Amino acid sequence: MSTESGLNVLKPKDFANDLEVRWCPGCGDYSILAQMKKVLPELGIPKHKIVFISGIGCSSRFPYYLSTYGFHTIHGRAPTFATGLKIANPELSVWVITGDGDGLSIGGNHLLHVIRRNVNVNIVMFNNRIYGLTKGQYSPTSRVGHKTKSTPYGSIDRPLSALSVALGAEASFVARSLDVNIKHLGETLKRAAGHRGASFVEVYQDCNVFNHEAFSYATDKEVKADNTIYLEHGKPLIFGKDRHMGIRLNGTDPEVVKLGEGVREDDLLFHDEKAPEPSLAYLLSRMSYPEFPEPMGVFRCIDAPVYEEQVDAQVEKAVETAGDGDLDKLFNSGDTWTVD
């Protein structure tokens, strides 16, 4: 069967391979993998043009469990390989799979720069606020006071907000989702794939073994509606089980307000993912539990020049103005002399 684009219609199972998946039972990674397999066939991109590049960590095993091209590289450096690959072949659809340790600790620098350059890749950061593969040390996103194997008295490091980092690096696409909210996760991944430029998606992921229920405030049926807020472009920021709460700006600070009692929807903060300045998105990225409901969805999505396209444009321009590189001409440039 063929679609208009002449592609065979692929199914999630077409993206599976027969390697045994080796994450711990109950790990949030399974759900992300499942959603990815579901999303990939919907993108209309043939399998041989898709590449998954990862660093090191539990999440970085991801490429082994798909049937696309895959490159499991070294700790923290996945964005560098992805950038080189995109310079070599801009036509590929490239995903970077990373974690909070891989992406924000050892690879922080590369994450900043791949985002800053706006290389057209989709970066998915599995944030479980822990080092899983090395068996349970605290990570750059672990909360202060978190007791782990390497912090028996509690972590004293101030955690990073992955999204604030991405926005600080001039990200053109920033989003957040949850491993267990499969519908939202799927939609978010799809939007990331559709964005031209570097898309950064943070996925709250449960490490079943070393940091179980780190995100229960955002996933438990009873409380999740009060502790998360789902962003929609152009819509007011409303949350809560009964959708009776909202976020209002007080000066430059967000505050939680109850709707009614003199507060109307129009008084609330309206989400604008296309805002040219990242200030609003940044403000949202700072909202964290328990003071605030944590925003989910697309924080920012703007148009910006794509890195590898500009690389190519410069090359084409050079060829146009100087003519196709001619070795003979190059060698004979400058002063020459002849010996008889």
Add this chain to the structure above:
Amino acid sequence: MSTASTDRGAENEYEFEERESVIIRFAGDSGDGMQLVGGQFTNASAVYGNDVSTFPDFPAEIRAPAGTLAGVSGFQIHFSNHDIKTPGDVLDALVAMNPAALKTNLPALQKGGVLICNTDSFTLNDLKKAGYAENPLDGHGIDDYMVVKIDMTRLNRDAVGKDTPLSQRAVDRCKNFFALGLLYWLYDRPTDPTLNWIKQKFGKMLDVCEANERSLRAGYNYGETLELFTHRYRVKPAKDTPPGKYRQIMGNQALAYGMVTAAKMAQSELVYATYPITPASDILHELAKLKHFRARTYQAEDEIAAMGAAIGAAYGGKLAATGTSGPGLALKAEAIGLAVMAELPVVIVNVQRGGPSTGLPTKTEQADLLQAMFGRNGECPVPIVAAAHPSDCFTMIQEAFRIAVEFMTPVIFLSDGYIANGAEPWKIPEIDGINKIEIKYASSPNGNGSAQAFQPYTRDEKLARPWAPPGIPGCEHRIGGLEKEAITGNVSYDPENHQKMIHLRQEKVDGIANSIPEQTVTGPEEGDLLLVSWGGTFGAVSTAAAKARDKGQSVAHAHLKYLSPFPKNLGDLLGRYRQVLVPELNMGQLRLLLRGHFLVDAKGYNKVKGQPFYVSELEKAIDGLLED
């Protein structure tokens, strides 16, 4: 004769004294433009037909206060009527633009040599900065030289003229051209190449253009008019130069040209990913100008990122390289290991400099051989090639790419600061004569229809695995840094498989020896002494060996361009001489490898001063060994 005489004749007829070769050095403050005039003199000499060899000696990158010893910049040129390979040991002439330049460079000037000083910058303040209690030009310390004192700053101001709209500072900046003009006259060099260069460079800024021209001409005429010298010198064009068309080329430039050439010869495109570092940055600068060759340059956020991007580009099917120096190679080590494991073709250029740590960034050294050889975790063999002289970079970088794609392996290319910045005449190659590089990409699944359609770790007769850049239908596969199962490329923790793969990777690299030329020697096929060298010491060592043979000593010379694997016949060769001497600008790194590989009692001659070898010190070392 000492100072400028004022009773000039109406017309001065100068005798020319013929010289086989001459060594001069321009020395001044880093703001004095010594590198620029050095380059111009080199070019003029090369265009004239001499063989030339140069040695630019930069101060540290950060500009030291003007006039201080630390700020002295020098450029040495050896030009000759015969084939030469080094910038020479002792100077025939020295131009000292200030007291600091005099102090640091005078020891290199031979007794009776020409010493030209700009007296205008021998003020009390300048003298103090150079640490002179009194003016050396007034004392007896310079009695042994043919001293020419010129108030260059003033003369240059007069030459440029009062009508110039340029500031005094800008005018003074031209005085290097005055000095150049004077030396052009003294050594009978053509001025046209420099005049043309000035036009090209400053063409749009007419005033600057004119000022520089006037300075150059004034310097030339100053020599002509004033009886500063009893005679002029002439070094005829080199007669033993093979016929052909020539140009001048510097090491890093030759490397860049070689890279775009390799890409053309492979019918591929170059991706050069790098991070700025002395003395490798000029490769990036050269390549950034060659975008019309479809060369993509990428200035990464750090050394590791540069390595990652180069590997990413290689994975993507392009001819990929990175360039760095010692500290950068250290940072790239882990990623190079990944390229070994993933078996991807990528070239890593290391332009060595003085180490350890930040070391001597602007000085030359050969102390990264063992880092290139062993500086990674695990059993991690990487082939190593090294250029011998500036234009050799052009040839050897193509070799590096050939080996990389033919054997699907990273390759380390070693150069050094001396090669990178040195210039020499280069016989322009015929394009048709350049070797093609054959790239074979995978085109379809190679599996047997079972589990995996494409098996990335099958091997050809050279033990190379297929190169399957993403984008080929049916060849989807996963690679990475975890140990690979033979054939399938799946992750494997199996002990037997690990042992097998360790051996396979080593065998593959060892097998490269079958595709490289056998080691040659110059001099006797067997005898008393074999000198073994590698890298930028080629010129000095080969010259010393030739001189020893002229003296009747039985001395041969083998210069290695392939350091891993070694040429197949090397062990046999080493055994044919009573003694083996390995001169290196390190503590004996090649010597260690040779001793380990071949159980040969190789001796070392080692210098680690950030400076190249003098031929004379090598001659002494040879004499010392042969006397024992």
